[in-house]
Amino acid sequence: MLIKASGITDVGLKREGNEDYFSTDDALGLYVVADGMGGHLAGEIASKMAVELIYKSFSHWMESEAELQDVFGMPDQTLTKKGNYILSSIRLANRVIHEMALMHDEYHGMGTTIAVLAVFQGQVIAANVGDSRIYMLRNGHLERLSKDHTIVSEQVEMGIMEPKDAETSPLKHVLTKNLGSAEFVTAEVFEFEPADGDRFLLCSDGLTDLVNDEELLQMIQAEENPEVLCRNCVDEALKRGGHDNTTVVSVFLSGINPPKYGPMKRLGIFFADTITGVQKTCRKLKP
Amino acid sequence: MSRLVLLFNKQVIKEIPFVQDSITIGRKAENTVAIDNLAVSGYHARIDKTGNDYILTDLQSTNGTFVNDKRISSHRLKHGDNVIVGKHVLLFIARDKEGEDVSAKMDLDQTMMLETAKQRELLAKEQNKTGPPPRPRKVGILSFLDGSRMEDVVLTKKLTRLGKSPNSEIRLSGLFMGATAATISKRPAGYAITFTGGMVKLRVNGEVMKGSTPLKDFDTIELGSHKFQFYQKRTNPA
Numbered sequence: 306m307l308i309k310a311s312g313i314t315d316v317g318l319k320r321e322g323n324e325d326y327f328s329t330d331d332a333l334g335l336y337v338v339a340d341g342m343g344g345h346l347a348g349e350i351a352s353k354m355a356v357e358l359i360y361k362s363f364s365h366w367m368e369s370e371a372e373l374q375d376v377f378g379m380p381d382q383t384l385t386k387k388g389n390y391i392l393s394s395i396r397l398a399n400r401v402i403h404e405m406a407l408m409h410d411e412y413h414g415m416g417t418t419i420a421v422l423a424v425f426q427g428q429v430i431a432a433n434v435g436d437s438r439i440y441m442l443r444n445g446h447l448e449r450l451s452k453d454h455t456i457v458s459e460q461v462e463m464g465i466m467e468p469k470d471a472e473t474s475p476l477k478h479v480l481t482k483n484l485g486s487a488e489f490v491t492a493e494v495f496e497f498e499p500a501d502g503d504r505f506l507l508c509s510d511g512l513t514d515l516v517n518d519e520e521l522l523q524m525i526q527a528e529e530n531p532e533v534l535c536r537n538c539v540d541e542a543l544k545r546g547g548h549d550n551t552t553v554v555s556v557f558l559s560g561i562n563p564p565k566y567g568p569m570k571r572l573g574i575f576f577a578d579t580i581t582g583v584q585k586t587c588r589k590l591k592p
Numbered sequence: 593m594s595r596l597v598l599l600f601n602k603q604v605i606k607e608i609p610f611v612q613d614s615i616t617i618g619r620k621a622e623n624t625v626a627i628d629n630l631a632v633s634g635y636h637a638r639i640d641k642t643g644n645d646y647i648l649t650d651l652q653s654t655n656g657t658f659v660n661d662k663r664i665s666s667h668r669l670k671h672g673d674n675v676i677v678g679k680h681v682l683l684f685i686a687r688d689k690e691g692e693d694v695s696a697k698m699d700l701d702q703t704m705m706l707e708t709a710k711q712r713e714l715l716a717k718e719q720n721k722t723g724p725p726p727r728p729r730k731v732g733i734l735s736f737l738d739g740s741r742m743e744d745v746v747l748t749k750k751l752t753r754l755g756k757s758p759n760s761e762i763r764l765s766g767l768f769m770g771a772t773a774a775t776i777s778k779r780p781a782g783y784a785i786t787f788t789g790g791m792v793k794l795r796v797n798g799e800v801m802k803g804s805t806p807l808k809d810f811d812t813i814e815l816g817s818h819k820f821q822f823y824q825k826r827t828n829p830a
Contacts, residue, residue, distance in 0.1 A: 383749045414660070427788070428751075443804065448781050456602050465603070476597075476604070479683075496751040497777030498786040500804050570791070577768030577791040577816060584817040588738075 306426055306499070306561050310336060311532035312554035315539045317511060318547035324348035324417075325509050325552040326356045333364055334424040336554050340437050340509040342483070343406075343415030351402050351417040355484050358398035359391075359421060366390045381494070388496045391421055391432045395484070395492040399434075402485035416485030419492070420451055420507045422556060424499060431505075432494040435483045438513055440521060442504040447522040450505075452493045454482035472517075478510070501561040504531075508538065511551030515542050531555040594646065596639075596675075597683040598625065605680075614640040617677055618651075631655055631678030639669065646684070648675060730824040732776070732783045734762070737812065737819040747783065752776045754815060755790065766816045768792050773815050776807070783807040783822070792816030 308331050316323040324341035326349070337359055341352030366376055367390065373380040376393040377400075384392060398419070406412045418435025431439045431450035436458075439451040452458070457477045460466035471477060484490060504525050516524075516538070524541070528534040538553040566574065596615075598605040608615065608625055615624035618635040627636075633653035640647050646669040650657035658676035659667045669675075671686035732747035745752075745762055753760040757771035764773065770790015777784055786804040787794040794801045795814040807813075813820045 385751060388750060448779065450779060452780055460602060481602075493780075494750065495777070495779045497779060497784065498751075498775045498788060498804065500786065573768060573791040574793075577766075578793065580768070581792065581816050 306424075307559045308334065308424060308556060309531050309559070310554065310556040311530075311535050312336070312338075312552070313532075313535040313539050314550065314552040315511075315543065315547070317550050318543060320548075320550055322346070322349055323550045324352055325511070325550040326352035327507075327552050327554050328356050328360055329554055329556075330360070330364075333367065335360060335363060336422040336424075336505075336507055336556055338420045338437050338507040338509060338552050338554050339417045339484075340435065340511075340550070340552070341415070341417040343412065343485075345411060347406075347412045347415035348417070350412065351406075351415040351485055354402055354405075355398045355417045355419050358401055359394040359419065362394040362397050363390050363423070366394070384494055385428070385496060387423065387425065387428065388430050388494050391423055391430050392492055392494050395419060395421065395432060395434060396490065399484040399490040400488070403488055406485055414486075416483040418480070418509070419484055421492075422450075422505055422507055422554075424505075424556060424558065427498060428496060429499045429503075429505075430494065430496050432492045434490055434492045435480050436478075436513075437507070437509050440506040440508075440518075440525070442506075442522065442525045443500060443502070445526070447518055447525070449518075450495055455480055499558055499561055501559060503558040503561075505556040505558075506534075506538075507552075507554040507556075509550060509552040511547070511549035512538055512542050512553055514549065515545040525555075531557050594687045595685050596625065597685060598627070599681040599683060600679065610639075610641065610646070612641075614638055616651075617682070625682070627677065627680050629678050629680065632680070636677050637675070645669075646686075653677075729827050731827050732778065732807070732822060732824050734776075734813070734820045734822055737821055738817065747776055747778060750778050752778075755788075764815060764818050766792060766818070769816055774813075781806070783824075785813060785822075 310329050310331055312327045312329045314323060314325045314327055327338045329336050337356045339352035339355045341348030343351060373389055377397040378393055380389045381392055406415045418437040420437035420439050421432040422439055423430040433439060433451035436453045436455050441448045441450050455477055456479045457471045457474045459481055461468050461471050482490060506525060524537055528537060534555045535553040539551050542551040594610045596608040616635060616638045617623055617625045619627060619632045620634045635651045636653040637648060637650050637657045648667045648669055650665050655678055656663045659673050669684045673684045675682040733744050735744040749761060753772045754762045754764055754774045755772040756769040760772060768791035772788050773790040773792060774794050775786050775788055784804055784806045787801050792815055796805055796811055807822045809823045811822045813822060
């Protein structure tokens with residue numbers, strides 16, 4: 306499996322500071338985007354802390370192959386071990402940011418969103434808190450791998466708001482979850498099998514406020530180079546006003562080819578198919 | 593003009609523009625913002641405009657007035673503050689320096705955090721009583737059509753592996769079965785099945801699948817001689 310990845314962050318045209326932060330690590334296969342909030346420099350600190358804490362705890366647990374009772378918080382039985390590492394690293398980052406915000410007046414109210422993508426041989430994990438998103442392009446379809454934690458998207462999920470009204474709602478930036486504001490947080494975590502040609506995009510709302518899913522699909526499809534794709538996305542956001550910090554990380558997978566079948570394996574597949582056929586026929590004849 | 597947005601259970605009840613110098617919040621009808629709820633005192637709190645500032649004062653209410661997650665007796669309101677009165681939330685939207693309504697360009701403005709621990713608690717309680725019924729969640733089920741097993745398998749895991757390997761969630765026998773022959777993942781868009789390896793073929797509705805495909809209700813899945821049907825069931829929201 307070959308991973309090509311790139312990331313870019315841009316302050317935009319309206320803001321003075323950049324509260325976004327990201328990291329990419331191809332060797333570990335970990336990609337993180339965070340969008341901080343909170344006055345003075347608190348937003349910048351929160352996003353940087355979140356990215357670094359998640360990176361550190363996840364790489365440490367991966368390296369030491371930590372047992373699930375040794376990671377932070379109760380393991381989630383619906384997730385694999387690595388999925389739990391991601392979940393726990395987000396919990397840990399949340400707790401540290403939350404306690405810092407309580408201890409220091411200047412950090413009061415600080416918080417951050419987080420979008421995490423981890424790619425390994427045979428497994429992809431996507432996790433998020435807040436409204437930073439993760440997209441996957443596969444077979445010409447763009448799929449969201451993240452869930453927005455905003456009042457608006459919760460209302461859509463409850464069925465009391467139409468998706469089209471959600472895009473224009475004045476409340477669409479009001480988060481229901483972030484890292485830092487509460488003692489406990491539960492991230493959305495999804496796990497699945499990677500496929501050849503998968504393309505992933507992690508981004509802060511600076512991009513998704515201005516570029517819709519349909520346009521993103523076109524842009525991701527059109528570009529072969531992840532670095533150029535990130536640049537194109539940021540340029541597009543700037544062209545449309547660049548009202549917020551914009552961060553884009555793109556990850557392209559290739560070389561996940563189905564194994565080349567030798568003659569023996571082919572014979573095996575032929576037998577397997579024949580036996581299946583015979584078994585089916587037998588079952589039909591039995592009753 | 594600055595204004596208050598009254599929210600209950602995440603729904604906007606009404607918006608109150610700040611036209612006068614002071615407004616009062618309470619259960620009694622003569623308040624500017626009357627909230628008919630027993631958790632709210634008769635005269636609960638008031639907000640006074642002093643110059644460019646808005647000062648919130650708790651009128652010694654029984655259950656207290658909270659800003660974000662702190663109980664206050666008096667507080668200078670900032671844009672985006674959540675004033676919690678009983679089970680209701682008042683979102684304060686300030687006028688910015690140029691005199692423009694911040695909310696008019698709120699989608700161009702900062703992300704805010706609405707919920708606090710206390711409020712989430714309140715919302716959770718309230719949800720059970722009066723809130724709109726939550727949209728039922730669905731869970732995927734695999735039922736065996738080949739008679740090899742009687743009970744259905746509920747796909748609660750984010751990633752369910754099917755194969756011969758002992759760490760598979762669904763263990764399948766068969767000489768040519770792959771260690772992990774296929775995986776089913778649960779994602780925001782729904783369930784999808786992916787062929788992962790082994791000599792037996794994966795068929796969905798009779799078609800051989802070499803990659804990944806989304807699962808729809810009542811799709812039939814075949815892995816060698818094993819046959820399943822996929823469907824989704826509503827679960828009772830806890």
